[in-house]
Amino acid sequence: MTAARIWALHLALIAALFAAQYLLPPYHVTNLARIMVLAVFAMGYNLAFGYTGLLSLGHALFFAAGMYGGGLLSYHLGWTALPALIAGLAAGGMMAGAVGLLALRTTGVSFMIVTLMFAQAGYLTILYFGPTTGGDEGLNLPAAGRSLLGFSLSADGPRYLVALGLFSTALLCCLGIARSRLGRIMVAMRENEERSRMLGYNPFTVKLIALVLSGLFSGLAGAAYGVLFGYVGASFATIQYSILPMLYVLLGGAGTVIGPFLGALLMFYLIDFASGLTSAYLFFVGAALVTLVLFAPKGILGTIRERWLGWLP
Amino acid sequence: MAALIEARGLTLHFGGLRAVDGVDFDLRAGEIHALIGPNGAGKTTLVGLLSGRRRPDQGTIRFAGEDITRLPAHARVRLGIAYTFQITSIFPRLTVFDNVALAVQMQNHAPLKESVHAALERVGLSGFDRQIAGTLAYGHQRLLEVAMGLALGPRVLILDEPTQGLAAGEIEGFKALVQSLVPVASILLIEHNMDVVMDLATRITVLNFGKVLATGTPAAIRADKAVQEAYLGA
Numbered sequence: 106m107t108a109a110r111i112w113a114l115h116l117a118l119i120a121a122l123f124a125a126q127y128l129l130p131p132y133h134v135t136n137l138a139r140i141m142v143l144a145v146f147a148m149g150y151n152l153a154f155g156y157t158g159l160l161s162l163g164h165a166l167f168f169a170a171g172m173y174g175g176g177l178l179s180y181h182l183g184w185t186a187l188p189a190l191i192a193g194l195a196a197g198g199m200m201a202g203a204v205g206l207l208a209l210r211t212t213g214v215s216f217m218i219v220t221l222m223f224a225q226a227g228y229l230t231i232l233y234f235g236p237t238t239g240g241d242e243g244l245n246l247p248a249a250g251r252s253l254l255g256f257s258l259s260a261d262g263p264r265y266l267v268a269l270g271l272f273s274t275a276l277l278c279c280l281g282i283a284r285s286r287l288g289r290i291m292v293a294m295r296e297n298e299e300r301s302r303m304l305g306y307n308p309f310t311v312k313l314i315a316l317v318l319s320g321l322f323s324g325l326a327g328a329a330y331g332v333l334f335g336y337v338g339a340s341f342a343t344i345q346y347s348i349l350p351m352l353y354v355l356l357g358g359a360g361t362v363i364g365p366f367l368g369a370l371l372m373f374y375l376i377d378f379a380s381g382l383t384s385a386y387l388f389f390v391g392a393a394l395v396t397l398v399l400f401a402p403k404g405i406l407g408t409i410r411e412r413w414l415g416w417l418p
Numbered sequence: 419m420a421a422l423i424e425a426r427g428l429t430l431h432f433g434g435l436r437a438v439d440g441v442d443f444d445l446r447a448g449e450i451h452a453l454i455g456p457n458g459a460g461k462t463t464l465v466g467l468l469s470g471r472r473r474p475d476q477g478t479i480r481f482a483g484e485d486i487t488r489l490p491a492h493a494r495v496r497l498g499i500a501y502t503f504q505i506t507s508i509f510p511r512l513t514v515f516d517n518v519a520l521a522v523q524m525q526n527h528a529p530l531k532e533s534v535h536a537a538l539e540r541v542g543l544s545g546f547d548r549q550i551a552g553t554l555a556y557g558h559q560r561l562l563e564v565a566m567g568l569a570l571g572p573r574v575l576i577l578d579e580p581t582q583g584l585a586a587g588e589i590e591g592f593k594a595l596v597q598s599l600v601p602v603a604s605i606l607l608i609e610h611n612m613d614v615v616m617d618l619a620t621r622i623t624v625l626n627f628g629k630v631l632a633t634g635t636p637a638a639i640r641a642d643k644a645v646q647e648a649y650l651g652a
Contacts, residue, residue, distance in 0.1 A: 286523045293520050296509045303469070303503070304570065305495035305524045 107416045115280055118363060119273045126265045138265045140366075140373050141272035142329045143353070147365030148279045149197075149322025150350035155359035156288065157315040158295030160213075162347050163204065163220030164323055166227040169342035170200035171324030173231065173238060176337035179250025181237070186253035186267075186332040190325065197324010198317050200227075205316040209309055221347070228342040243338025251332050264333050271329050272366075275322055280362045282318065283418045291315050292360070323350075352390070356397060358404030362418050367405060422447045422574060422604050423499075428467055428477035437463040438474070439628035445574060448601030452615045453608045455625035456648070461608045462504055464625065465576050468606070469501040470494040482573075496524070500572035504579045504608070506559045508566070510552025514543065517551050517562060521569035528571075537569040540598075542591060557584050564595070575599065576606045581614055593618055616640075624648070 122141070126134050146168055153159040174196025175189035184192070208219040231238045238244070248257065256263040282288045293301040294311050302308055331337040340346075349372075350365070357368025375393060379386035401408045410417040421444035428441045438460045445451050453461050466472040468479060470491035478487045486494055495501070509517050515534055522533040538544050541561040546554065551562060560583060567575050577596070581589050589611070596605060596618055609615050615622065615636070622639045624631040632642045639645055 289516060289520060289523070292512065292516075293509060296511055297507060300503070300507045300509065301520070302492045303471070303495060303501050303507075304521050304566065305492050307490070307492045 110416060111280070111284075111418055115276060115362065118366075119269070119276065122269055122272070126262070126269075131261060134261060134265055136373065136377070138261075138268040138333065139330075140369050141268040142326050142333060143349070143373070144366040144369040145272055145275040145329065146323050146326035147350040147353040147357075147369050148275050148362075149319045149326065151354045151359060151361075151365045152279070152282065152291070152322065153316055153319035154351065155354055155361070155364070156283065156295065157291040157312060159312060159316060159319075160217055161220040161316075161319075162217045162344070162351075163208075163222075163224030163227075164319070164350055165342050165344065165346035166204065166220075166224040167197045167201050167320040167323035168327040168330075168346055168350075169227060169231065169339075170320075171197040171327030171329075172331045172337045172341055173327075174324065175328030176244060176246060176250075176331040177238065179246055179332065180244050180337075183247070183249050185249060186251060186258060189250060189332055190271075190328045193328020193331070194321055194325040197327060198321040200324070201320020202313070202317045205313045205320075209312050209316065221344070224342070224344065224347055228339060231339045231342050239338065241339055243336055243340070246331060246335045246337065251335055253332075258333050259335060268329065268333060271325065275325070276362065276366070279322075280418060283362055287314070295360075352394065355404055356393070358406030358408070358410070361404070361406040361410060364404055364406040371405075420447060421445060422482060423468060423606075424480040425468065426478050428464070428474050428479070430463060430467060430472060430474050436628045438467060441477070441625075441628070441630055443468075443623060443630070445604055445606055446621070447604055449620045450596065450600055450605040450607060450618050452619035452622045453606060453625065454610075454612075454615060454622060455631070459625040460628040461625055462578060463628075465501065465578060465606065465608060469499060469576055471501070495570065495572075498571075498573035499576070500567045500570045500574065501576045502563045502567040502578060502580065504582075506556070506563055508551045508559055508562055510550070512551055513547065514538070514549050514551050514554070514562060515547040518547075518565050518569050521566040525571055533569060537565045540568060541565040541595060557588050560584060561588075561592075564592075568599070572603055574604050574606065576608075578608045579610060580607070581609065581611050589614065 125137055150164050153161055171193035175193030178184040178192050179189045204223050208216055211219050232240050251258045253267060258264045258267060290306055290311055294308055298308050353368035353372055354365050356372055357364030375389055376386055379389035403411060406417060423445040425441060425443040428438050430438045441464060455461055467474050470489060478485060481497060518534045518537050519530055522528050522530055538547060541564050543558060543561055543565060554562060564580060581592055584592060593614060599605060619636055622636055623633045624639060624645050626648045631648055632639060632645050
């Protein structure tokens with residue numbers, strides 16, 4: 106019964122997002138496409154942070170690895186969108202694996218600092234190779250790089266559908282992972298690492314697997330952001346893009362499957378609304394976060410799950 | 419009888435303190451072996467060495483003839499050496515089912531639901547599977563801890579003060595449970611409750627100041643003069 110309810114909920118969300126492109130004005134359709142891609146990034150972050158308890162401050166590195174992994178190939182070598190997306194996915198996973206091998210020797214605050222340093226090093230590397238990467242100014246991707254199986258992703262319709270396709274795939278993968286044996290072990294690592302070890306699970310291996318999965322999601326999101334919106338830039342490798350997915354996850358509910366999407370949606374529109382009022386829009390973001398930490402530290406869906414819907418994955 | 423665990427010359431110092439000092443220890447297949455001694459005698463440290471939670475400064479540990487001295491704890495669990503914590507260590511925010519399932523799914527082929535329910539039934543926690551583990555009564559949390567140890571299907575089960583905090587009635591049930599585990603598994607039991615030790619143990623090792631004072635049957639240990647002076651207080 107529970108399984109049927111869970112599947113129904115997630116498929117309903119996907120169906121609603123499919124319908125949204127016909128119901129909403131174009132401005133919001135473009136926003137939703139952006140939000141869905143950012144939600145894929147946040148889902149990746151959630152696998153590491155929400156499920157496994159790895160508080161990373163360096164996920165911008167994995168996002169940027171995907172973005173440049175795909176973007177550079179399309180800019181310099183004329184790759185089309187599909188191979189560029191796959192390259193971005195692989196780049197994010199490999200970067201997470203490489204960082205994980207070193208950073209996962211640490212825990213807690215040290216892990217936060219080490220991941221932060223790696224991400225800063227990544228950002229500086231992008232600037233250093235400015236002639237290739239476009240440095241601060243970034244690169245506008247050529248039309249060929251934004252064509253997927255003959256469709257141009259600069260058009261609203263195909264762009265929305267590709268974003269929805271990637272989002273749905275990521276959402277269902279996330280759901281599958283959360284309900285799998287691996288998902289249970291990841292949560293065990295978050296809840297009580299020492300006990301998990303004495304049940305025969307190597308904490309290092311489990312965390313590395315979680316981080317690589319997280320990197321795959323982040324890398325795919327980065328590559329998708331590049332090909333869908335036609336621009337890759339060093340600003341996506343800054344600390345801001347490490348903090349954003351964390352905010353989305355905290356707002357929506359860490360360790361919930363839909364939470365990252367909900368958080369991305371609300372935070373995106375909060376920033377959109379606030380920046381229309383004032384240039385100090387980060388003030389609103391801060392206020393939202395303080396409210397959250399004080400009154401609903403488990404995020405929106407985390408609180409709903411605790412109070413009312415215990416079956417929510 | 420062949421020893422399943424064979425430790426030789428185990429030594430671990432904490433600064434100047436010799437917590438475990440040149441200990442030889444054998445756990446035979448199918449026995450219930452109790453480890454007793456005054457507080458601070460090094461019992462928990464010794465089983466920490468055997469389970470791999472600590473590395474010895476000196477000495478070797480063999481399991482079923484294989485040298486496992488350098489093997490990390492999680493790898494020893496996979497070989498079949500399970501450890502239940504002295505201070506209850508469960509996953510308090512997960513359900514009882516998930517707690518036991520984590521142990522069951524270590525053996526990849528085991529059918530999850532059936533095995534979880536079987537382990538819970540064995541310790542008398544049937545029907546608690548949907549409950550959040552942290553909300554269980556303390557005694558039940560101890561039993562859950564034991565169920566997790568059992569569900570690993572271990573060849574050696576190390577129980578660190580399992581009856582601490584159990585009610586008198588629960589202790590009787592617990593003794594029957596431990597009896598039912600041998601000879602499939604061998605039990606190493608750290609225990610303060612002398613009635614439990616004398617009823618269950620086939621052999622006893624007495625530790626004092628990190629050294630083995632005596633090893634033998636319950637009757638022999640009772641009669642041992644050195645043990646009486648050091649520990650039993652007779």
